[in-house]
Amino acid sequence: MTQNRIVNDFSITVGTANGSGSSTANTTLLRALFKMGLPVSGKNLFPSNIQGLPTWYTIRVSGDGFTARREEQEIVVAMNPGSFVQDLASVTPGGAFYYADDIKLPINRDDISLYPMPVKQLVRANAEIPSNLRDLVANMVYVGILAQMIGIDQSKIEMALKFHFKNKEKPVSLNMSMIRAGAEWAAENLPKTDPYTLEPLDKTDGLIMTDGNTAAALGAIYGGVQFAGWYPITPASSLAEALNEYLPQLRKSEDGKNTFAVIQAEDELAAIGMCVGAGWSGLRALTSTSGPGMSLMTEYAGLAYFAEVPVVIWDIQRMGPSTGLPTRTSQGDLSFVYNMGHGDIDSLILLPGSINECFEFGWRSFDIAERIQTPVYVLSDLDMGMNQWMTEPFTYPDQPMDRGKVLWEEDLEKLGANWGRYKDTDGDGIGHRTLPGNTHPLSAYFTRGTGHTPEARYSEEPDVWVANINRLKKKYETAKQYLPKPIVKTAEGAKFGIIAYGSTDPAVEEARLKLERDHGLKSDYLRLRAIPFTREVSDFITAHERIYIIDMNRDGQLHQLLSMKYPEHATRLVSIAYNDGLPPTARWVRTAILEKEEN
Amino acid sequence: MSQPLPMAGAPAQQVNSAGLSKNDYRGNPTTLCQGCGHNSISNQIIAACYEANVVPEKVIKFSGIGCSSKSPTYFLNRSFGFNSLHGRMPSLATGALFGDHRLKGLGISGDGDSASIGMGQFKHAMRRNVNMVYIIENNGVYGLTKGQFSATADKGLTLKKQGVNMYLPVDICMEALASRATFVARLFAGNAKQTKEVLKAALSHNGIAVLDIISPCVTFNNLESSYYSYSFGKEKEGPLHDISFHQASEGPQSTISYVPPKPEIKLEADMIDGEIREVALHDGSTIILKALEKDYDPTSRFEAMRVLEEAAANNWLVTGLVYVAPESPSLTDVHNLVETPLNRLTEKDLRPAPETIKTINDLMF
Numbered sequence: 010m011t012q013n014r015i016v017n018d019f020s021i022t023v024g025t026a027n028g029s030g031s032s033t034a035n036t037t038l039l040r041a042l043f044k045m046g047l048p049v050s051g052k053n054l055f056p057s058n059i060q061g062l063p064t065w066y067t068i069r070v071s072g073d074g075f076t077a078r079r080e081e082q083e084i085v086v087a088m089n090p091g092s093f094v095q096d097l098a099s100v101t102p103g104g105a106f107y108y109a110d111d112i113k114l115p116i117n118r119d120d121i122s123l124y125p126m127p128v129k130q131l132v133r134a135n136a137e138i139p140s141n142l143r144d145l146v147a148n149m150v151y152v153g154i155l156a157q158m159i160g161i162d163q164s165k166i167e168m169a170l171k172f173h174f175k176n177k178e179k180p181v182s183l184n185m186s187m188i189r190a191g192a193e194w195a196a197e198n199l200p201k202t203d204p205y206t207l208e209p210l211d212k213t214d215g216l217i218m219t220d221g222n223t224a225a226a227l228g229a230i231y232g233g234v235q236f237a238g239w240y241p242i243t244p245a246s247s248l249a250e251a252l253n254e255y256l257p258q259l260r261k262s263e264d265g266k267n268t269f270a271v272i273q274a275e276d277e278l279a280a281i282g283m284c285v286g287a288g289w290s291g292l293r294a295l296t297s298t299s300g301p302g303m304s305l306m307t308e309y310a311g312l313a314y315f316a317e318v319p320v321v322i323w324d325i326q327r328m329g330p331s332t333g334l335p336t337r338t339s340q341g342d343l344s345f346v347y348n349m350g351h352g353d354i355d356s357l358i359l360l361p362g363s364i365n366e367c368f369e370f371g372w373r374s375f376d377i378a379e380r381i382q383t384p385v386y387v388l389s390d391l392d393m394g395m396n397q398w399m400t401e402p403f404t405y406p407d408q409p410m411d412r413g414k415v416l417w418e419e420d421l422e423k424l425g426a427n428w429g430r431y432k433d434t435d436g437d438g439i440g441h442r443t444l445p446g447n448t449h450p451l452s453a454y455f456t457r458g459t460g461h462t463p464e465a466r467y468s469e470e471p472d473v474w475v476a477n478i479n480r481l482k483k484k485y486e487t488a489k490q491y492l493p494k495p496i497v498k499t500a501e502g503a504k505f506g507i508i509a510y511g512s513t514d515p516a517v518e519e520a521r522l523k524l525e526r527d528h529g530l531k532s533d534y535l536r537l538r539a540i541p542f543t544r545e546v547s548d549f550i551t552a553h554e555r556i557y558i559i560d561m562n563r564d565g566q567l568h569q570l571l572s573m574k575y576p577e578h579a580t581r582l583v584s585i586a587y588n589d590g591l592p593p594t595a596r597w598v599r600t601a602i603l604e605k606e607e608n
Numbered sequence: 609m610s611q612p613l614p615m616a617g618a619p620a621q622q623v624n625s626a627g628l629s630k631n632d633y634r635g636n637p638t639t640l641c642q643g644c645g646h647n648s649i650s651n652q653i654i655a656a657c658y659e660a661n662v663v664p665e666k667v668i669k670f671s672g673i674g675c676s677s678k679s680p681t682y683f684l685n686r687s688f689g690f691n692s693l694h695g696r697m698p699s700l701a702t703g704a705l706f707g708d709h710r711l712k713g714l715g716i717s718g719d720g721d722s723a724s725i726g727m728g729q730f731k732h733a734m735r736r737n738v739n740m741v742y743i744i745e746n747n748g749v750y751g752l753t754k755g756q757f758s759a760t761a762d763k764g765l766t767l768k769k770q771g772v773n774m775y776l777p778v779d780i781c782m783e784a785l786a787s788r789a790t791f792v793a794r795l796f797a798g799n800a801k802q803t804k805e806v807l808k809a810a811l812s813h814n815g816i817a818v819l820d821i822i823s824p825c826v827t828f829n830n831l832e833s834s835y836y837s838y839s840f841g842k843e844k845e846g847p848l849h850d851i852s853f854h855q856a857s858e859g860p861q862s863t864i865s866y867v868p869p870k871p872e873i874k875l876e877a878d879m880i881d882g883e884i885r886e887v888a889l890h891d892g893s894t895i896i897l898k899a900l901e902k903d904y905d906p907t908s909r910f911e912a913m914r915v916l917e918e919a920a921a922n923n924w925l926v927t928g929l930v931y932v933a934p935e936s937p938s939l940t941d942v943h944n945l946v947e948t949p950l951n952r953l954t955e956k957d958l959r960p961a962p963e964t965i966k967t968i969n970d971l972m973f
Contacts, residue, residue: 270950455688
């Protein structure tokens, strides 16, 4: 045994070949740790590939509850000859390296513990495993060996497998037999020489574990989504697939009929076209995509803005430009979406920063879209959307649905001939709309992307155009009161402020804590949750001489938008921006701030 | 040039079985050129809807971008309408018709809008059998942008500024058949009666009815030699049959119109002699086809393809009901929707009950 034990504070990275079935093994590990009461996070760092390319899964265990990715990897499992050399080099000095012993490559490290694993022998020796399943269960060998070596409760592993296999007995017992074989072999043959160990805690009681796309889909279902048009794209597909999974469970009528329709469109142009049609005809409509799809959706988004059609658009961001890194995370679409459309345009943008907010904005986005009669963009990202996160359970919407200003037959009967689709009768810039199927003879109006009067008639008159486009601006102001406010955290004696958004939150929070603990640098923190910027944002900026703006993109897009919005304070705003496709680490945030503070 | 469309058919004061006069089906004055084929199509839409007792509030008008796509404001002012994006009408209509599955779509597009920029969406709308009449006002040329070739222009067509068209034309009916449209017709805007009768039948069809209407552009493509000119149509049109439409008393599609008790089908005088073929539509309406030179079976896709090929080979503008598959479920049919239109559902129908949130949380790990 070793000198010091290091308990519940390290990272495990598993390197495998894509398509080898390792994702089951890796999420099983993550879930088992979660059920042991240990705060964990798991990041799938995968290639754009079905089979063969190297892929990694990195799990962070943190008794203190930190969930951001770490750059250090104390335990590395190497199952893939293709990434073996890189994996070996990546182990933190003093760490542990587990590797399949059929990989015959030189090992040039003497500063780490080396644990060869006889994966193939153990699989072949297991009579329960049919030969066609050998490759798939092989990954369970490292789960079993790790369980033995770092102390993972096998009963929790079994719980994770039962969940994964939906309680089907046969795959659970097959996989468990391999896990036991691995654990038994390790107990007899591998003396532990590294310090990394787990001990159960009670810090995950009452929490659930899921991904942001599932949360978004469920939120949308509780928001009454009625129509979804989508086109497959990584990392957004699982959002629509979750709609397909949960809508039939939650939204069938008593006689088994559907209160919804989901259509996989022929492309993103059609996906959003269908949603704009559905939104116009009064349905709560949603589409989900990523950067390339957003590019294709832009023309319809502009029409929806100008024709004032409610629609919700989820952008699960990935690395661009172009196809970019399609399986890596980014906040690269912010300025694009801010300006989504040609001509004068305003975008309402929601920025969920947690799994729970994916759920909450899932329903709230419809209320905002229908109230303001405009597209609402929700910007998530691959890290939040596709990775498993521990989170508080979902909570039921705390507000009734807001269906906005809709006139039905009886309303028109009262209003008579006074109705005009784009008349600003309430002074908030928002007109009243009627929906197809309304049988009142005054109900119909003609919707167009061309210039129009308050009565929805075609017009090229300069004054009419200006009045209309300025009314749209007024709507944008009205919208502010309906948007989620930023979350502001203050610290007595703070030296500077930080503004961040989205999935960088765990890294920012950890960095703040460590800046204070290790460097005595206290900070205030505003986590932005929506655009347009509201009073809280300008108050925060004016209250600080120096504000670091954290962006997961090259140019500091939020920094640019804030600088444009508040030019008089632009010199206070300092950009900290970086994006290599990997989820951000606290070290990056901390180092970048320290560098700027010292200069 | 802005003038009200002259009225075809009945005098303005008379009312139909829906209690509406022809005026109730009119739109704003046209802004298209005088003599444009699209204007006569608009006129036939007004006449067909009037004669078929259509309730205008039960129709949604759609269009894309182009001369043709301007025309939905020239008829059915009492219907909802949406003038969408270039080539993107089909997706918009697909989504909008989910709002209230009892409504009928009436889409107006052109050869640029559907056969070039919008070919993909056009074909997918057919494949999904969206419940709409999909009219392509086909003139082989871009009008609003001043006379460029469209994808349906004949090879060798010479236009003043464009020179000679080097490429083969797209045959819209052929595309429709290949994409499994359930109702396909080719019509000539100069043949008012046939256009009107087919329009009525198309409104009664459950699913997509694609009408490829040759509609001459008097400004940019009306030379005698052009397939899309009035003179070519008048000389070379060869109808497959004489058509008359007899409306049903019941059926799902009849929700778009007021339906009188089913009249006994009485053939008009000119239909009496000759071989008669009846096609029953899903709502019980009947299309009566009188054979002309030879009998034509519009329920055979094979025959449809053959007749289109034959017409193309012989420089013959074949018109009529090319193909129909009357019993095909429409898009909203296959989605197994609740009876109440989706856009009239309330929070109670749409937000799962509070107790379900625990079940959902339990489903997570």
